[in-house]
Amino acid sequence: MTTHWRLSMHDSLDEGSISIEFALITLCGAALAGVLLAVVTNSSVSDALARLIADALSP
Structure with a gap:
């Protein structure tokens, strides 16, 4: 029972990290697209x- 509680607590602590990682990847992708657009x-x-x-x- 204790192991299940630890796993669920660990999962809930990671939820914010995943959202931040997604936001950073999206931001970096948009920045890269902007740079490529400026170059092209x-x-x-x-x-x-x-x-x-x-x-x-x-030929």
């Missing part, structure tokens, strides 16, 4: 990507 929308980067794709598709 940069004119020099988009020109380089267009040249790279054109070179790859040309």
Whole structure:
């Protein structure tokens, strides 16, 4: 009986940690998407990507 109580107490202590981890992962994912969007929308980067794709598709 004591072991079950310890397990349930441990599980309830971890619930907040899981929520914080999920929030941090979501925040980091959004930040990474913002950085990638800024890089891709940069004119020099988009020109380089267009040249790279054109070179790859040309025979």
